[in-house]
Amino acid sequence: MPGEVRKIVELMSKERGLPKEVIVSALVEGMRTAAQKKLGPQAEVEAMYNEEKGEIEVFRLYEVVEEVHNPEKEISLSEARQKNPSARVGDVIGEPVDVRDLGRIAAQLTKQILTQRIRGAERELIYQEYKDKIGEIVSGFVHRFHKRDVILSLGRAEALLPEKEQIPTERYHRGERLKALLIEVRRTGDPQLVVSRTHPEFLKKLFEREVPEIREGIVQIVAVAREPGRRAKMAVISKDPEVDPVGACVGLRGSRVQVVVQELKGEKIDIIPWDPDPARLVYNALAPAECTQVIVDEETKTLEVIVPDDQLSLAIGREGQNVRLASKLLGWRIDVYSETQYARRQDPEFLKMLEVEGLSEEVAGRLYDAGINSVKALAEADPQKVAEVGRLRLAEAQELVTRAREKLAGEG
Structure with a gap:
């Protein structure tokens, strides 16, 4: 039917949001490929879109020659002039091919090429639409799941929310609306977009x-x-x-x-x-804990923070979370000590005790406060007392006493 291709082009262009030229190019290439397959590899085939008729026209091309040696590609001058009286040697004459004769192969090939071209064009459109939006928030719906990854539908495009970019405490449900930070746009691959809900920049953008x-x-x-x-x-x-x-x-x-x-x-x-001053900033970062003193080591980018004894657990936070986040925020190492711990650390003997393998600062502090306040005192101590004061098993206490003696012997 005349104009049938035009209707297909307009419909697909509207549905897919693609330029008509992309659809036409794919249809033309599909018909040309189908004709080539039908007529054989020796045939010269050309296809084009007739805008006026709204149809694709396919031609088999022949070169006009005096004497034909290859009938697949050549036509004699006499035969050519029957089709076109003005034909001359060296001209190329196109003989129309009835596309209806190409059959089901033509339809299948055209569909295949059309699908490939459309997918490629859509990918390029998505790339161009999102490539300048990296670092911005996008919003979509949970569309499906792939293993532990979540696929979001953003309309035309899909976005991958990988497991590592998901908030660990969240559980996602199909159809749920979700915001995320666009962190990567790929020209190829499926999905082309990668998003994150764990990135620090996501919090800033919110x-x-x-x-x-x-x-x-x-x-x-x-x-x-x-x-x-x-x-x-x-x-x-x-x-x-x-x-x-x-x-x-x-x-x-x-x-x-x-x-x-x-x-x-x-x-x-x-x-x-x-605050640009790390000492002042750490006061703010460890809040609500109060800081007594901050010692700054610019060379190693380390902060020693001293807090009242009753504020130590508050400053450190559950499982060290408060001080860990403060350290990330500043980009400095932060060591937090209670006033009692800091006072102990001013004694060189206590610092030597910390060099005993297997002796933690917590246990060393208990021993120090109980009068076992040096490596020598630990080496001479009764393991039973070390176990009671340090809240250790007797075997652990005996091991510490042995190591303290070894350390003394090594220094002697």
């Missing part, structure tokens, strides 16, 4: 959406440290002395920070004021 002062550049997020799904620390600074950066991020009655917490399924977020 706050950027909720806090106008961040979008306007008044408040700046300087550093972020996360243990995804559990806790995060974020340091902020304001370019305007009239604007409190922490208050701006928290919002009235916590309204702004709560939106981010809800998106992260309950991840606790500590927002602190940034």
